[in-house]
Amino acid sequence: MKSLKFRKATVADVFPLSGLIQRTIRVSNARDYDRKSIDMLCAIFAPEPLTERIENENILLCFEGANLVGTVGLKGVYLRSLFVDPAFQGQGLGKVLTARIEEEARQRAIPEMMLHSSLTAREFYAALGYEFVELQSYPEGPFVLMRKPLNVHR
Ligand SMILES: CC(C)(COP(=O)(O)OP(=O)(O)OC[C@H]1O[C@@H](n2cnc3c(N)ncnc32)[C@H](O)[C@@H]1OP(=O)(O)O)[C@@H](O)C(=O)NCCC(=O)NCCS
Numbered sequence: 001m002k003s004l005k006f007r008k009a010t011v012a013d014v015f016p017l018s019g020l021i022q023r024t025i026r027v028s029n030a031r032d033y034d035r036k037s038i039d040m041l042c043a044i045f046a047p048e049p050l051t052e053r054i055e056n057e058n059i060l061l062c063f064e065g066a067n068l069v070g071t072v073g074l075k076g077v078y079l080r081s082l083f084v085d086p087a088f089q090g091q092g093l094g095k096v097l098t099a100r101i102e103e104e105a106r107q108r109a110i111p112e113m114m115l116h117s118s119l120t121a122r123e124f125y126a127a128l129g130y131e132f133v134e135l136q137s138y139p140e141g142p143f144v145l146m147r148k149p150l151n152v153h154r
Pocket of ligand 1: 025029081085088092096116117118124128
């Protein structure tokens with residue numbers, strides 16, 4: 001990978017961000033969820049609801065040159081909406097984005113990171129030290145609640 005740049009999302013990023021997330025859901029999550037679930041998940045990340053998320057969450061973007069290639073968010077104690085462009089997966093970017101948001105959580109003195117993993121990402125999070133809590137059922141399909149204690153800075 002060429003050099004990566006990271007910055008916070010603003011509402012001006014909503015269209016490329018929605019495009020990245022919806023593309024990733026259709027390519028990567030379609031392995032584990034049926035068509036109805038995929039359409040519901042994509043609707044959550046349509047530009048209008050995503051604008052509200054950008055305003056209310058801490059969303060980090062990763063660019064390679066001018067291209068948006070990854071994103072992750074932090075809301076309260078929850079790591080949310082981690083997506084890596086399918087063409088850039090398997091090169092360590094998901095791990096880097098997770099580490100950055102965990103560091104941000106530590107600086108906010110959050111003792112434990114929580115997340116709802118897709119079935120697709122479960123093994124990825126397990127490799128990063130997240131423990132299974134429980135399987136949860138949502139209208140969009142099943143998700144896995146996972147947790148990881150953080151060593152909080154004093
Ligand atoms: C999950 C996702 C973010 C991972 O990003 P990525 O950039 O491909 O992951 P990385 O290359 O950083 O992988 C980090 C480690 O996890 C492992 N890993 C990644 N995906 C894995 C999988 N599906 N199963 C097992 N291990 C996996 C890698 O082998 C790597 O291990 P290593 O450090 O020992 O080499 C990405 O695949 C994605 O966007 N998936 C679709 C969207 C999604 O489901 N997001 C989660 C929403 S909750």
